[in-house]
Amino acid sequence: MALKLEHLIVRQGAFQLIADFEVPTHSFTSVIGPSGAGKSTLFDAVSGFLKPAKGRVLWQGDDLTNRPPGDRPVAMLFQDNNLFPHLTIGQNIGLALSKRRRLSPAHQDHVERVLARVGLDGMTDRKMSQLSGGQISRAALARLLLQDRPLWLLDEPFSALGPALKSEMLTLVRDMATEKQATVLMITHDPTDAHAVAPLSVLVAEGQANGPFDTAELLNNPPPALSDYLG
Amino acid sequence: MASRVVAIIPAGLVAALVAMPLAAVFLRAGGGASLAAGDWAALRFTVWQAFLSALLSCLLAIPAARALSRRRFPGRDSLVTILGAPFILPVIVAILGLLAVFGREGMISQGLHLLGLPRLQIYGLQGILLAHVFFNLPLAIRLLLQGWSDIPAERFRLAAQLGLPAPTMFRVIEWPMLRKTLPGAFLVIFTICLSSFAVALTLGGGPKATTVELAIYQAFRFDFDLGKAATLATVQLALVGTASLVLLRLVGPLTGDLGLGRVQHRWDGNSSLARILDVASITLVGLFLLLPILSVVLRGAAGLADLPASVWIAAGHSVGVALASTTLCIALAVPLASARHGQTVALLGFALSPLVLGTGLFLLLQPYTNPFEWALVVTFIVNALMALPFATRAIAPALEQAEADYGRTADMLGLTGWSRWRWLILPRIQQPLGFSAGLAAALSMGDLGVIILFADPERATLPLQMYRLMGAYQMEAAAGAALLLLGLSLGVFWLFDKGGRYGLEA
Known part of the structure; x- marks a missing residue:
């Protein structure tokens, strides 16, 4: 009983997505399906960027449906623009702890420890423009950790990285999620990603989100909607 | 969105600053005058x-x-x-x-x-x-x-x-x-x-x-x-x-x-x-x-070496008027740029002539006080309204871009109200903000319009003083004043525009 989408209907213009499933706590679930099928729409409903037309979003039995995005137990990584380019890494990450101009020494300390955890030790004062793609991903992950929310939504967060870096980041995310006991939903269009880190998978296709299925089973015997996409 | 509410106050202020002088003009014109x-x-x-x-x-x-x-x-x-x-x-x-x-x-x-x-x-x-x-x-x-x-x-x-x-x-x-x-x-x-x-x-x-x-x-x-x-x-x-x-x-x-x-x-x-x-x-x-x-x-x-004292006093007035006008213009432009209808309101400044507004303000002030004493205040207000359409036009796209690119990240972090401005919006609109401020300051610094309606010998701006020197055929002093005015106008523009680029990566 963790994240439950109860008879959820989300509409965006003429598009409609029906979602009715639940994923257990501390699980790592991939969200897979053809592009344009509504994977991001599903995330928007869970994170609060889109108000569902019908149904409810429940977390541990708590109704989230009417709460604003900043007030949900949800932390999200977007495909890009996760970090403000006009701030340093430290300022960007620190926003997860405090909105004040200056961080308290305790917060500062916390930021530095988390940066060290993702392999960015000593880079607190770097500007975003001085970072490589891999470092930006690590910084975004650091903020996810500092936000300290139990539910992580990852919207193809490492799609801009090369294959080696991407698999390194995925492993890091999985390890961190295990350590933090987070529940993770991750949109991906790459079945290898799902294989690598997500034991469970939700299939989004033809206006419906169903699951969760065992990832290996789903990918080995895909239903027609998925097999068309996987080719 | 909260910014809509924030935009109502400046929009109302601009509308009032425009509508009241116009009403005064219409009442005085009486409709019948041929x-x-x-x-x-x-x-x-x-x-x-x-x-x-x-x-x-x-x-x-x-x-x-x-x-x-x-x-x-x-x-x-x-x-x-x-x-x-x-x-x-x-x-x-x-x-x-x-x-x-x-x-x-x-x-x-x-x-x-x-x-x-x-x-x-x-x-x-x-x-x-x-x-x-x-x-x-x-x-x-x-x-x-x-x-x-x-x-x-x-x-x-x-x-x-x-x-x-x-x-x-x-x-x-x-x-x-x-x-x-x-x-x-x-x-x-x-x-x-x-x-x-x-x-x-x-x-x-x-x-x-x-x-x-x-x-x-x-x-x-x-x-x-x-x-x-x-x-x-x-x-x-x-x-x-x-x-x-x-x-x-x-x-x-x-x-x-x-x-x-x-x-x-x-x-x-x-x-x-x-x-x-x-x-x-x-x-x-x-x-x-x-x-x-x-x-x-x-x-x-x-002529710059021996400018009459009147020119320096006028230059002081001009700098003060330009800074006040810039402050008002930016204070109105930023909230107006964040709301769709705000930009329409800001365009009023483009459709109105300074002398019409000046006439109206004179008629409004006249029953209560000596309007000539308000020359500099009226000038900076009218100047701010004139620069407003350009400022909102420059700021609005950057504001929209900031929200489009990073609005969701800010939502996710719970950045609302002032902290959203502080961390997201102001840093992202810094450059057009500096540019607009420079524009407003330079336009006000060089304006020879409404001030001439209200001016008395004691309250001249630099352009007006220069005009008076030209009228008195003191061409040497006028040329010196012109160079000073040119330097001030380009200088304030450069300063504000430069300030807007401060700290940005090349």
């Missing part, structure tokens, strides 16, 4: 000179913009940048420069005199047109240059492959672009020239060369006939309001951010005639724009 023959003449002249100014600017811009779009030469980008400068150049400074070149005692007249030919006569319609072309030819060139840059490069390649002769190429590629671009450029310049005041004040006058704005001033200052001034203000409002509405409908709001315009690689224009034409256009435009400014600098340097 126009005298002289007023009709002023109306006809206003439209006629604006028409001719726009026509000349557009026609002269065609060869110059064409040359700039197809020739690469050292200093090209600097020249295109300088084309943006007249916008923040104080009118009165430019007029002094134009007098130095085209006036009775100017360079050209001296040359003609040596040859035994009559001197140039600058005062009257020809002088007004000269000044209007000086200010608006650069704008026309930049608008057309943008049009040329926007022509897809493939069309020129195709034309070259087909071996199209120059006239055919002009007809099938360039003329369609001009047909789209020219009406907009013409209308913009026509509308700007309708509310020309300082130019008409200094180079026009008399029954044959009086604009409506100038007539308002004369009714006000010479006859102190407030009823007549109000009637004329109503006429001016109808005139500029109609032109602005047509402009908005046909062209859309004017953007201030024209790029450098890339040079098109073309395979024509290698004939010697084309080369001569291009070189001549660029040289003439360059000289026409630079010579007057250069002469202001050279003559002013001599």
Whole structure:
């Protein structure tokens, strides 16, 4: 009983997505399906960027449906623009702890420890423009950790990285999620990603989100909607 | 969204600042007052000179913009940048420069005199047109240059492959672009020239060369006939309001951010005639724009040493007015830029002439206090309203972009209210904010408009003081004041614009 989408209907213009499933706590679930099928729409409903037309979003039995995005137990990584380019890494990450101009020494300390955890030790004062793609991903992950929310939504967060870096980041995310006991939903269009880190998978296709299925089973015997996409 | 609520207060303030003076004007005009023959003449002249100014600017811009779009030469980008400068150049400074070149005692007249030919006569319609072309030819060139840059490069390649002769190429590629671009450029310049005041004040006058704005001033200052001034203000409002509405409908709001315009690689224009034409256009435009400014600098340097104290006092007033005007303009522009209707409200400033607003404010203040004591306050408020459309136009796109790119990240972090402004929006709009502040400050610094309605000997701004020195034929001191004013206007623009880029990566 963790994240439950109860008879959820989300509409965006003429598009409609029906979602009715639940994923257990501390699980790592991939969200897979053809592009344009509504994977991001599903995330928007869970994170609060889109108000569902019908149904409810429940977390541990708590109704989230009417709460604003900043007030949900949800932390999200977007495909890009996760970090403000006009701030340093430290300022960007620190926003997860405090909105004040200056961080308290305790917060500062916390930021530095988390940066060290993702392999960015000593880079607190770097500007975003001085970072490589891999470092930006690590910084975004650091903020996810500092936000300290139990539910992580990852919207193809490492799609801009090369294959080696991407698999390194995925492993890091999985390890961190295990350590933090987070529940993770991750949109991906790459079945290898799902294989690598997500034991469970939700299939989004033809206006419906169903699951969760065992990832290996789903990918080995895909239903027609998925097999068309996987080719 | 919360910013909508925030935008209501400044929108209401702007509406009130515009509506109350207008109401005062209408009440005073009484609706029944009829126009005298002289007023009709002023109306006809206003439209006629604006028409001719726009026509000349557009026609002269065609060869110059064409040359700039197809020739690469050292200093090209600097020249295109300088084309943006007249916008923040104080009118009165430019007029002094134009007098130095085209006036009775100017360079050209001296040359003609040596040859035994009559001197140039600058005062009257020809002088007004000269000044209007000086200010608006650069704008026309930049608008057309943008049009040329926007022509897809493939069309020129195709034309070259087909071996199209120059006239055919002009007809099938360039003329369609001009047909789209020219009406907009013409209308913009026509509308700007309708509310020309300082130019008409200094180079026009008399029954044959009086604009409506100038007539308002004369009714006000010479006859102190407030009823007549109000009637004329109503006429001016109808005139500029109609032109602005047509402009908005046909062209859309004017953007201030024209790029450098890339040079098109073309395979024509290698004939010697084309080369001569291009070189001549660029040289003439360059000289026409630079010579007057250069002469202001050279003559002013001599007068700068012993400026009368009155000039320094006026300069102090101008700096204060410019800073106050900038503060008000930005304080109104930022919230207005964040709301759709706010931008419409901000456009009111474009449709109103400063002298109409000034007349209204005078009528409002008169029953309660001595309006002349409020000269500087009224000036900075009117200046802020005038700069407002440009500021909102510059800020709004950056604001929208910040929300589009990073709004969700900010939502996710729970950044609302002030912390959203502090962490997301202000850093992302820093550059257009600096640019707008520079624009507002420079426009206010150089403005010779509403201040002249209200001014008494004690409260002059620098442009007004300069005008008075010119009127008293103290040309040495006027030249010194002109250089000071030029330096201050360009200086405040540079400072604010630079400030807006502070800390940004190159």
